[in-house]
Amino acid sequence: MSRNRLHPAWVVAFVAFIALVGAAGFRATPSVLLHPLHEEFRWPLAEISAAVSVNLLLYGVTAPFAAALMDRFGIRRVVSAALVLVAAGSGLTVFMTASWQLILCWGVLVGLGTGSMALAFVATVTGRWFVHRRGLVTGVLTAGGAAGQLVFLPLLATVVADRGWRTAALIVAGAALVVVPLVGWLLREHPADLGLPAYGGTEVVPPAPPAGGAASRALGALAAAARTRPFWLLAAGFAICGATTNGLVGTHFIPAAHDHGMAETTAASLLALVGLFDIVGTIASGWLTDRVDSRVLLGSYYALRGLSLLVLPSLFAGATHPSMLVFIVFYGLDWVATVPPTVALCREHFGASGPIVFGWVFAAHQIGAAIAATAAGLVRDQLGTYTLAWYVAGGLAIGAAVLSLLIKRRSAAAPEFRPAPVLAGPWRLRPSE
Template identity: 80%
Template structure:
């Protein structure tokens, strides 16, 4: 009896999943550290939230350049360096005494590190290694990053409660370091390096030569994509996605629940449940993306999210009531379900540059998250509660659904984004499709 080994693509996807989970740990800490940092240093919540915003913003802005760097230097080198940055930023945090150090460690170092393993990393891995099951694998890897961030929360909350916030930061640094050897050992660059076709492909496609000028390629991809209507609709919708997930719920749900008398460990546990159901929602979304129009999926996801956020302020209490549990399950299924259809649409509209362009769309996601993280902190400091922030997020989500429905099927596919000369002597952007 002949036994067939799994395709190498599945091993690569498994290592990528572990790396994404390892990088997610420190990004889970804002919600459980806001009050401890405020209590120890006396910094306003808006100041601490500003560090979160820097982290979120760099997390997004790094993504397109990281995707281009992966084409230049390889996935393994970029991911290993990113994990080391996460560990360094997390470890140095325990020595800080001033708010600018929080901005440097938590904001800059960890933002750059996690941004290098953001969703553009997912798009790069799936684009190279999968033809069939691409949407499904995108959903699974997306779930790894998002769910890992949330599942870390109960552990971090217990560590903060029993041993202080510094212990939690050191645990995250150790987790990131532990993944580095695994990445160096098992993560592979291209199927052709092993003499294999991509999963679902019939022929071996030679690996492209390393692309020089990573920064120029990333900026060139943005310049070309920015001339299309589809890019701005996708970026606008994804900015709202970031504002209503990482920026608002991921950062402020725990302190908002604590304002109503709920213990922080209980609130962190609820977000962990969001992470668990996020896994199911992301995988299901990836499966649906292979079969259903991605525009309709996005419209449905954003509409349902908006409805759930509009009712959230009425659900907070000093304990986890059944109505809150229903919200957690519902919201968890929708948390990053938007990613597989957004990746698919970037590939549809922008062809070979889809992963890099998605990096810029993801940068818009994090820009929205950064605004929401700081804005919600200001709302809480000035009004005494978060209600206005939840209502605004619900309304914005409905707007994102409208943007998704405005996407057209016949937008051109952008294949080349390099400037080329034309007969007038000026430079124009070349499109084929």
Template identity: 80%
Template sequence: MSRHRIHPAWAVAAVAFVALVGAAGFRATPSVLLRPLHEEFGWSLGTISAAVSVNLLLFGLTAPFAAALMERFGIRRVVMGALLLVAAGSGLTVLMNATWQLVLCWGVLVGLGTGSMALAFVATVTNRWFVHRRGLVTGVLTAGGAAGQLIFLPVLARLTADHGWRAAALTVAGAALLVVPLVWWRLRDRPADLGVTAYGAGPDDAPPTTNQAGGAARAALTALRQAAGTRPFWLLAGGFAICGATTNGLIGTHFIPAAHDHGMPETVAAGLLALVGLFDIAGTIASGWLTDRVDSRLLLGAYYALRGLSLLVLPALFAATAHPSMVVFILFYGLDWVATVPPTVALCREYFGASGAIVFGWVFAAHQVGAALAATAAGLVRDRLGAYDAAWYSAGGLALAASMLSLMLLAGKRTAERGGAGPAGAGLGLAYPAASSAPAA
């Protein structure tokens, strides 16, 4: 180890960050292209939102299988394949002229590609390469998606305004392709590939292992079956489903058209949404730092409650210009956007041990189910009522409910400590560690 002045884990984390940025371009695309597609093809916002929902749903459902595939075939191969799918799906949209083609390209191809590089990828990298600083690294890698949004949103909005939506779609495809050679060159599957141990690993820290004898699909389904027998899994999944509904599904997809309804130019609205990505970077890194120091259940309860309150005031903030109160909302919402990820990853690791990354993939699948439902529902609300207000108010109430689910985890932990109960996964055939008073490092 002495010959490595900088541990190779940091190089792997850097490449993972760049890969996440490259794949994040498509996350910025739907909100920018909803209005242009509606105007060119005459498709309703509900129909276009349904294609986005397919993407979000496959994005989530692919994640746990992708985590298992990474265990079986390696991180590098899976990530390269994912980037190629994103490039193909985004590039082929320039040839489409029917809604089924939109669903195929936006929904299926890009959904499978981005799902293979979802947050389960982050959990896999941190579990394999880090023992110390896991919370911080989780926050930084999660912020990679926000960085991608920050980079792409203003660019895509300007390209769409000046050269049409096809130029924006091709830009996303090109960005994903550019990252592939870097992944092949520098991303490695395990510390042992370079003859080192994980960052911060001691002599008694064994590398994380997962039983893959039955194949990737069986490993993912087995992890789901075993985790589904525990109360913490459903509380985490329920809260994260609401997280998805209030971020990717609602704000990420419909903020720009909602602002346009109030007279705000789409380029200005895209700039505001990009600011969400900017503050998201700071908020997620800070959340990772806090996750190493504060009980993750308390963090989730606070994050969801504050998000709910902010959504309840959002309808009053829309105007033709970006006035200071809207900027304050954007700043706050950005800080809170995916701050929920580091504590959720930590809790999956705490409750489900070596299977934590795959279980988090299923929790993330719930996140995307919530996002898919919200994306379609908000589009239908706008088509039928002529405004998005009901969608904002409903999302605010759901976020407050997610806060209660997180606090139920805290209450369950304290009850178990007083009663001397075993770990959450006891009796399920998994080596789950008992919950501790401090979050996992």
């Protein structure tokens, strides 16, 4: 390949970024729609939050199976089908009349669709196509979700205020469908299919044939990873990460600000600023991950996040003020800066199975998010304020910093990680794998 010619890996990364932006739209809408749905249907906030929790849970649990499906059936097919599911789930909400239909459309369909394009998708793309700049590209692709929030959230808040929530749901459905032809046209599977090495590589490495079914591979990777301490430390920290981002701030920041007299469109704009600075923070984190110990990065991110959440309850007011803007900028920089070092640690400890194992770690992230989304709604319903939720989340984030620093470096003499059969022998913790 000519040195001056653009490596196809960058085209694949660009299309993956656009797909992630398209899927992010509906994930950005829960906090905008909570009050409109409550006012129209008179459903309790905890009941609506339960639908959000199903969405967040499936978004995470689907990820490891989606990574295995991408190995078996190809990235292009899985991502195209996922975008169609997002569009169907979002579009069908306009016909709902009962809360179980919200759970089916918003929770199940959109959860499965977005979960198939979750961060395990990012790990799969970067693992196949990049040797050099892997951390940086991981950061850029992860920022795709933040870009989707940035693009959609202020628009959706305005549309909800002017035209109603149904119009907003249809906009999200259309945005997801628009991305499907681009994915089918430009998203390639492996560099070896083009007779090329991955970007920064020196040899053309043919893809290994998938061993067994997608479910077997995903569960086998989990069975083996679950015997190691790094997996549980990463999963626990990432569960807290999900609780303190998507579950709490992503879902309940706008209602909490509204409780203090702030207009929902203003609060949505602040949350969109989180998305803007998230792009900067995640790309910077990817750059740092290529240069700094990932454990130190994770510990720093979680500790600073915890401190900021402990301060947040005192910052809410009826209008935007400088202290709140400082929080928004900081929280945006930290929002998913945790992803590149977490992906790197999964790759370090679990080798070629890193993307699938990361899918399970990400499932823990979404379990934490689902629990926090429902729990915060219950706190608000019972106490009339979110204050307790912010304080608990801050303490948990500081705990996640400690868990991250307990992860040991993988010894060069440690045996290569191999996914186990699903019904493998006794589960014993191995400290250095």
